[in-house]
Amino acid sequence: MSADILIVDDESDIRDLVAGLLEDEGYRPRTAGNSDEALASLEARRPGLVFLDIWLQGSRLDGLQLLDIIKEQHPDLPVVMISGHGNIETAVSAIRRGAYDFIEKPFKADRLILVADRALEASRLKREVKDLRSRSVQASRIVGRSPATNQLRQVIDRVAPTNARVLVTGFPGVGKELTARTIHAMSSRSSGPFVVINAATITPDTMESELFGVEGSDGKGRRVGALEEAHGGTLYIDEVADMPQETQNRILRVLVDQNFQRVGGATRVHVDVRIVSSSSRDLPSAIAAGKFREDLFHRLGVVPIRVPALAERREDVPELIEFFMDQICGTTGLPKRTIADDALAVLQSHDWPGNVRQLRNNVERLMILAGGDSDMEITASMLPSEIGTLVPTTPTGAGGEKLMGLALREAREIFEREYLTAQINRFSGNISRTAEFIGMERSALHRKLKSLGIGS
Numbered sequence: 001m002s003a004d005i006l007i008v009d010d011e012s013d014i015r016d017l018v019a020g021l022l023e024d025e026g027y028r029p030r031t032a033g034n035s036d037e038a039l040a041s042l043e044a045r046r047p048g049l050v051f052l053d054i055w056l057q058g059s060r061l062d063g064l065q066l067l068d069i070i071k072e073q074h075p076d077l078p079v080v081m082i083s084g085h086g087n088i089e090t091a092v093s094a095i096r097r098g099a100y101d102f103i104e105k106p107f108k109a110d111r112l113i114l115v116a117d118r119a120l121e122a123s124r125l126k127r128e129v130k131d132l133r134s135r136s137v138q139a140s141r142i143v144g145r146s147p148a149t150n151q152l153r154q155v156i157d158r159v160a161p162t163n164a165r166v167l168v169t170g171f172p173g174v175g176k177e178l179t180a181r182t183i184h185a186m187s188s189r190s191s192g193p194f195v196v197i198n199a200a201t202i203t204p205d206t207m208e209s210e211l212f213g214v215e216g217s218d219g220k221g222r223r224v225g226a227l228e229e230a231h232g233g234t235l236y237i238d239e240v241a242d243m244p245q246e247t248q249n250r251i252l253r254v255l256v257d258q259n260f261q262r263v264g265g266a267t268r269v270h271v272d273v274r275i276v277s278s279s280s281r282d283l284p285s286a287i288a289a290g291k292f293r294e295d296l297f298h299r300l301g302v303v304p305i306r307v308p309a310l311a312e313r314r315e316d317v318p319e320l321i322e323f324f325m326d327q328i329c330g331t332t333g334l335p336k337r338t339i340a341d342d343a344l345a346v347l348q349s350h351d352w353p354g355n356v357r358q359l360r361n362n363v364e365r366l367m368i369l370a371g372g373d374s375d376m377e378i379t380a381s382m383l384p385s386e387i388g389t390l391v392p393t394t395p396t397g398a399g400g401e402k403l404m405g406l407a408l409r410e411a412r413e414i415f416e417r418e419y420l421t422a423q424i425n426r427f428s429g430n431i432s433r434t435a436e437f438i439g440m441e442r443s444a445l446h447r448k449l450k451s452l453g454i455g456s
């Protein structure tokens with residue numbers, strides 16, 4: 001998406017010249033002839049870059065004073081000063097006060113475009129670094145090749161390039177935010193910001209100012225809200241069902257009108273933001289209980305995406321473990337481990353109520369406990385007790401004395417039934433993969449299951 005550029009200069013021919021040159025390069029310029037017009041324009045919507053004349057004759061504030069206010073309100077917004085001939089010293093002092101660069105009048109078109117490109121690129125990189133830091137080593141790749149995960153990937157592929165709003169649902173830790181980030185990364189807005197707001201952790205009192213921002217007076221107390229920050233990109237509203245009613249009403253209006261007012265303000269702010277929201281709660285029952293607006297539900301969830309629980313795609317577990325081990329080794333310097341078959345079987349059979357996040361935490365804990373001894377294999381006995389014990393668990397008590405009272409044929413049948421049920425469960429009902437793992441022909445396994453009365 002091409003960037004908005006604000007040009008502030010008291011000379012109208014300079015404004016028109018700069019605007020024309022930038023427009024030819026595919027940018028969207030707007031202009032202001034004095035400091036008040038500039039502040040009003042910034043107020044209406046944050047641009048991607050400002051060209052600011054140092055002198056600004058006949059204006060309430062000169063360029064440097066205006067620069068200070070811009071830097072206070074929008075520390076990350078790049079400002080390029082336009083300096084008259086012989087006023088380089090002032091331009092240099094502007095750089096000390098936070099300007100990105102300056103161009104000297106009369107300037108060449110090439111220089112102007114080059115500075116604009118560079119300033120925008122530097123600001124994009126800065127944002128990217130900030131974003132990368134904020135999610136530190138978090139994954140940005142959806143790992144797993146189970147049918148459920150493949151299907152999720154297909155839906156994301158289809159939805160991402162459209163501008164459609166998406167509502168991502170699923171239990172905590174299944175990868176809803178990762179899904180939203182992937183949608184953003186694969187969309188035409190990928191170079192724009194991805195802003196996260198968590199409705200569950202923000203109090204009802206601050207929700208509106210976080211989302212819409214605060215107007216303030218004379219540039220004081222002003223705060224940019226998440227919607228404005230996400231202009232040109234994606235706003236991810238996590239746990240949307242936890243939004244207070246009043247905010248629900250207002251966000252619905254934003255979705256209908258595509259603009260909003262800041263807290264305590266009268267200006268209408270127009271933004272271009274794609275909203276992706278998430279919920280780990282059952283929204284239809286929140287609607288039935290009168291806690292969530294049905295019309296908002298329909299507006300947010302133009303495309304609903306459900307991320308399946310990890311227990312519905314156990315085949316992903318080995319690849320996820322491998323992926324997390326690589327990540328953790330990369331950040332901690334701990335040596336990579338092998339996971340013994342018995343441990344893998346337990347990890348794959350566990351139900352994982354905390355889903356992928358819980359699996360990741362466990363992998364991390366196991367690697368830390370295993371310490372620096374790289375030869376040490378992780379076995380089932382090293383797993384924490386809440387993860388469970390070796391499969392098959394024996395609900396009939398087949399592990400104990402009961403088996404001893406039976407003839408070999410009967411005991412074997414009980415064992416086979418429980419062993420095979422557990423293995424099939426582990427591979428989410430996939431007979432081919434179960435057969436491959438237990439070392440049987442697929443057709444022989446089918447016959448065996450039939451004779452034991454499993455799955456029929």
Ligand SMILES: Nc1ncnc2c1ncn2[C@@H]1O[C@H](COP(=O)(O)OP(=O)(O)OP(=O)(O)O)[C@@H](O)[C@H]1O
Nearest residue numbers: 139141142143172173174175176177178280356357
């Ligand atoms: N398929 C996957 N491949 C790789 N990593 C994954 C996958 N799914 C989830 N993760 C990782 O698991 C962790 C939890 O995922 P995420 O934060 O996206 O879940 P969530 O559903 O948004 O959680 P919550 O409901 O608590 O907000 C993150 O570190 C994420 O990168």
